[in-house]
Amino acid sequence: MPSRRADLTSASWRKSSYSNSDGGDCVEVSDDLPGVVPVRDSKQPEGPAVVFGTTAWSAFISDVR
Template identity: 50%
Template structure:
């Protein structure tokens, strides 16, 4: 994602365990959900369409992905 992310407000899930193994997302951008690694806030961010992000979250909630770790 090639965008100045300093103007974006990032948030972590309320399910975050505080161990630093989190992602952060930003809301409020039209049709785009930026996602970044919370351990590297100045690193790159991935940008997903809102439809792709909804599909991913639905898959996680449905247990479609194996738990790693």
């Protein structure tokens, strides 16, 4: 089965407003790609990202609020 990977080269990342200022607990999200919302650790931006479908991401955000 072929791997499906989102092309994140054009993603514009923003740091979560809940990330603290001392460099810990930093999460970045990109919400400008059609159909997907990638999330990554800002301390390792070249590392992997977890990619959610927009419906799953919306449900997650709704439940967190």
